[in-house]
Structure formats: structure tokens, C-alpha cells
Amino acid sequence: MLLERQPVRHIMKHTLNIYGIVLIGFFLSCTASAQRLQSEFEVQVLASGLRFPWGMTFLPDGNMLVTERIGQLRTITPDGRISEPIKGVPAVFVQQQGGLLDVALDPDFASNRLIYLSYAEPDGNKAGTAVARARLIDGRLEKLQVIFRQLPKTEGGVHFGSRLVFAPDGNLFITLGDRGDYADQAQFTDNYFGKIIRIRPDGSVPPDNPFVQNKQGKPEIWSYGHRSVQGAAIHPQTGALWIHEHGPKGGDEINIPQPGKNYGWPKASYGSHYSGVPIKDEHTEQGFEEPIYYWTPSIAPSGMTFYTGSLFPGWRGSVFVGALAGRQLVRLSTDGKRILGEEKLLMQTTRFRDVVQGPDGALYLLTDDENGKLLKLVPRH
Numbered sequence: 001m002l003l004e005r006q007p008v009r010h011i012m013k014h015t016l017n018i019y020g021i022v023l024i025g026f027f028l029s030c031t032a033s034a035q036r037l038q039s040e041f042e043v044q045v046l047a048s049g050l051r052f053p054w055g056m057t058f059l060p061d062g063n064m065l066v067t068e069r070i071g072q073l074r075t076i077t078p079d080g081r082i083s084e085p086i087k088g089v090p091a092v093f094v095q096q097q098g099g100l101l102d103v104a105l106d107p108d109f110a111s112n113r114l115i116y117l118s119y120a121e122p123d124g125n126k127a128g129t130a131v132a133r134a135r136l137i138d139g140r141l142e143k144l145q146v147i148f149r150q151l152p153k154t155e156g157g158v159h160f161g162s163r164l165v166f167a168p169d170g171n172l173f174i175t176l177g178d179r180g181d182y183a184d185q186a187q188f189t190d191n192y193f194g195k196i197i198r199i200r201p202d203g204s205v206p207p208d209n210p211f212v213q214n215k216q217g218k219p220e221i222w223s224y225g226h227r228s229v230q231g232a233a234i235h236p237q238t239g240a241l242w243i244h245e246h247g248p249k250g251g252d253e254i255n256i257p258q259p260g261k262n263y264g265w266p267k268a269s270y271g272s273h274y275s276g277v278p279i280k281d282e283h284t285e286q287g288f289e290e291p292i293y294y295w296t297p298s299i300a301p302s303g304m305t306f307y308t309g310s311l312f313p314g315w316r317g318s319v320f321v322g323a324l325a326g327r328q329l330v331r332l333s334t335d336g337k338r339i340l341g342e343e344k345l346l347m348q349t350t351r352f353r354d355v356v357q358g359p360d361g362a363l364y365l366l367t368d369d370e371n372g373k374l375l376k377l378v379p380r381h
Helices: 032-040 185-188
Strands: 040-048 052-059 064-068 072-076 100-105 114-123 126-137 142-151 164-166 172-173 195-199 221-224 230-232 242-245 252-255 291-295 302-306 319-322 327-336 339-345 350-358 361-365 374-377
Touching: 040 361, 052 350, 052 361, 052 374, 064 100, 064 319, 064 374, 100 164, 114 142, 114 374, 126 172, 142 195, 164 230, 172 230, 172 242, 185 327, 242 302, 302 361, 319 350, 319 361, 327 350
Parallel strands: 052 100, 230 302, 302 350
Antiparallel strands: 040 374, 052 064, 064 072, 100 114, 114 126, 126 142, 164 172, 172 195, 195 221, 230 242, 242 252, 252 291, 302 319, 319 327, 327 339, 350 361, 361 374
């Protein structure tokens, strides 16, 4: 059974204050707490009919780039008009969790027009996560160049990762899954399974990466011992990378990956294997890094953004996480290093694949289904 398909409930690590449940117009909810809080914001449906949308980013002109896992990339205007598929997208391996995944803009996009795509790259019946960059010119991609490949390619359609995040220093973080059957390889630095990768925009290796001088380690590796990381964001004050990753049967984690550190998978987890076989939850005792937060049972997190806008002053500084099996949007309050509290929003509504703050201060959400939607969350006046 795959984590993304498993229905779960949420139990928090600590006793936290729950502020309420919110009703949105096109989903049914009738709880009293939702009725009390529904006046705080509303959810607008900007676009629908997307085929399993996965990742999104904003262009300087206000339009959005949105990936569809089936292998299509589209632009969507602020009023919800969806373009024809952009030409020049690389061939992708579409199976289970595989396909066209994340999209990011080059920090100098305004001058170089470069965008970056992560995807499951096919090789017969095998695949691996790849990252390519290309110039977006007049509705097509030109001069496509693969700048990273997860090798060797393997069979199976699960645990590709993969989020793309540019750090303040201009380097690119890539999150990689363990590819399911290769979970044990997440503990070794001579491969790309279950790793966070840090490269320059052209694919070359920054000289200060932790394994550059280690001939037994891959020089692109930033951290290791991860399972399947489908959320990543840069903290707006500290500049540090934050990630979340799927646990097995429980144990979804939030981590702040440090260079060269081991985060324990599959030797340590606050979940258990799907077979019911337990996993040691001791991280520090085994020499691993403890997560700063976790969920057991799993919510199946996907997508992550820090809120810095002005539309919701009370949310400033919070980190938002979408949930697939948990069917909710989660708001986590933080102090920059710790999670202080959790609020569940849009509970039992739909599977949320990605969440991004827009330049207008609204939150934008992608739903994960064959009739996927682009939603916009704004204050209710």
C-alpha cells in the first residue's frame, strides 16, 4: 500500500491548540467550528480540468506555470485562463507517482528566461528523477539541457521526490526519493537514493558541498537518510532549507537539513513498515538527526511555503503544508527553528498537492486528481 493512497487521521506530537475548521464554498462541511471561522477567508476556484497538477510557480507578469503529472506544462492567467500545453517538455515516465513534477524559475529569469523542471525520466521500464532547464520563449521550451540525473534508473513508480528550491546563494536544492525498493540505499552516500542534492544552476557542484572531498560520497549530496521529500521551502529570515518527507505507516517528518547530516531513514522513523514491522524511533541514539516535527499517523504531506504576505497578518511567519491522505491544509507557527503550534484548515475536503504564496499575498493551492483545480485563498471581507 502506498502512503499517498492510505486514508489516515492526524495525531500531533505535542498537545497543541486547535483553532478551528474552515468551510469552503464548493466542499461540504457542517461543523460548528467551521461555521465560526468561515468568515475569515474564502476559497476561489481559479481553474479546473487540470490532469493531476503537481507543481507551480509565478512568472514576473503574474501568470503561473503549472505542471501536470501526465507530462504537460501550462500557463494560467490570474483570471484562470489555461493555455495549451507548452511545447518542448521532455518525455516523462508516467506511472503511479512518476511523471512531470516540479517547476522553478531561475533567479535571473527576467534576463535569461530559464525555467527548471523535475520529472521521472524514462529508460524503457525503468526511471529516475531528473532535472532539466530550458528557456521559455513564446510558449515553448528551447535549448533543453538535463543538469542532473538520479542514477542508476530503477523499476517502480514510487518515491521520486521531488521539489526544486533556489537558495539565497543561487544554488539549487533538489529533493530525491528512495525509489521504494531501494530504501536501504538512503543510508549510503555513494548513490542518489533518499538524498537532498545541492548543485549550481548549470549542474556543476558547489565546492563547499559536504562530500566534495570524500571520494566515497557523491559530491552533489547535501544530506541523506530521507524517504520521499515532496515539500521544500527556504525560510524567509534564516535562509535555511526546510523540508517535509513522507513517512511509512506514520512518521511524516519536518527537517531542516544540515550539510552532511544523516536523517535516519530507513533505520529510524516514528512510523512502522506497512507490514506492521516496527522501526526504531530513536534517532539521536543511533547517530541520526531528530526531525523538528512529525505526524503519526501520516497526513501524507505535499507542498510547502512560508507565508510573508500582508493579506493575512496573523499568518505571517507560518509555514503551510498540503496533505494528500490527510485531505487538509496545515498551518504551522514557528520561531525559525521549532514548530510552536498547528492549525488544520480545509479539513476533509480534498487532496492538496502543492501550496504557494502568490505575489499578491494570497495562497494558491493545487488539488491532486484527474480534474485538478487551482484554488486561491483570500480574506473574506
